[in-house]
Amino acid sequence: MAALSDQLLVVAIMAYLVAMICHAAEYAFGNRSALGRAAIRPARELVGVGARTGDGGVKTGEGDPKSAGTDSPPTKKGRDVLLGRAAVVVTAVAALVHLAVLVTRGIAADRMPWGNMYEFVLTGTFVGVVAWLFMLYRHPTIRHLGLFVALVMVLLLGLAGLVLYTPVVPLVPALNSYWFIIHISTITISSGIFVLGAVPATMYLIRSGYEQGKRSFPYTLGRRVPAAAELERLTFRLHAFSFPIWTFAVIAGAIWAEAAWGRYWGWDPKEIWAFISWVVYAGYLHARATPSVKRSVATWIAIIGFLTMLVNLFGVNFFSSDSLHSYASVE
Template sequence: MNIAAAANENMAQLSNYLVYSALAVYTLAFLAHIAEWAFGSRSRIAKQSAALTAQEQEAKAAAAAPAVTVRAAGGTATLERPKVVTRNRGRDVADGLGAAGEDEKGELLGRIAISLTTLAFLIHLAGVVTRGLSVERAPWANMYEFSTTFSMVAVGVYLGLLAAGKKVRWIGLFLITTVLLDLGLALTVLYTESDQLVPALQSPWLIVHVACAIICGASFYVGAVSSLAYLVRDSYESRLEAGRTMRLSTVWRRLPSAATLDKLAYRVNAIVFPLWTFTIIAGAIWAEAAWGRYWGWDPKETWSFITWVVYAAYLHARATAGWKGRKAAYLALIAFACWIFNYYGVNMFVTGSLHSYAGVE
């Protein structure tokens, strides 16, 4: 018995070392992403943005040109000034970092950043697995374990999109920044010693329900970042259309086009929403087994449902009311804010929750 306890303690300590090591490599990846944004050439992207600016200038000149009157044998004819369409939100333009292409230096920095991110992810994965092995259960029974697993899955989703050929390298800087904050919070404020499950958690539904919640949260995060980036890029394109400048324009023009970002956010949220629906249903089934009722309006249950309603409203508005662009992006961000509050706020600040075992111990 003592030997087993010591082995478990050793495995738990190994998990801590691996998570700290992953944090260190993520820091290197963060610096590599910063270097790519700061020092990587924007040659092709800059040319595309410059071409778009020239198009806007030509359009303004054409719009300001007076109509031309031509006298002919049969009378006079007035030639209207040409109508120039300068902006097509349905077509992608200047598809930013790692998408439109960079020179050799930019590509090298990008590859280094992705390689370091991949290495950190593998170390992170090992840390999560050894945490579970230390007590022979799924490694997401408290907020520390949920946080470390959540950030690992978020990176996995990102790397999976890259492996599938999606042009999402631009997310890397935002993602790694978030992962560093999440792991830092987990290792300091949320840390909990590896221990056995409380009776309410001793169920196969722990694996199903919480695993689905983690996958949904990681995917919703990608959608939220895309929506936030869309708002910035849309403002940049609007100012560009009006012939005005924007602070940090050399940064914003490296984002994918507004049309691309809007499309990405919608697709991610739409694909993951059915899984979030199943997550809530699975939680209700687990609640019946643990507490003898399917639904009791516990704060965690209530906010899970609120999150579901807001995401459902977002998807419904996109599908029926034709909501695209800024209003849809704001609604998507509100939905993700509800998910974050359900993740942190309910566990840390709301009392009387039957889910209090998932809080900081």
């Protein structure tokens, strides 16, 4: 079963890669190509925006910041729509294969597949892609974000398979507790959704710049994604959903630490960075709820929170040798 799980991981990565290519083809070569049109649009079109027209009106071309983001959807289904739908179908198939990776890994280990860094990344990315498919079902207009979601899946799963891979081994004694399921499941769910939330957060900043009239890279990537306001709302909803789960996971981890090591808090690097992430994400939600704080500033705080999670996951495990959580690193 362990060998089958490894083989299925390769299949899942390839499927996510195919989905990413389909999304990229829709994004770049569809009827309303974002990258192609932005690249070939003559500069004089941008200069001429705002000029008076013959009927006394004002020309509001694509270079006008006020008109950015108001592109009307295509009136008929073209190849870009077919490519987009194919990308969604392939992503769903990849998610099923991804699930099979986890199931076969769990059967091979005779436990839940959450015992080390490799398995944590596999599970967290699966949570993220399931959440993405659910959001896409509820809000089909966000489909163009699929390119960046698939890219994240390919990168993280590729990293897991090439760098983080750990053979199937029994759980260390410290993990043989009912708190294993409680703590690890909640920390994995919240981490997966936080990772997903970083996608609309990043694209919000890019789209916002595009709507302000910026036409250099990376702002040209923002033309086909949803409007900045919609991306910002999506970012908030994902973080607002995940933050209470993360809070519970941190508390559960402290209770488990007291049962396993005789103290709730020991300034372990993992504990410190988990708390730092909690503080940053709490700061994001507070900033988001404060009218005087710009939405772009709040979104940057959310992205900083994502970076602290990466430090906690990769930085601590790779560069800290005195963590009691060393059993969760690469062996």
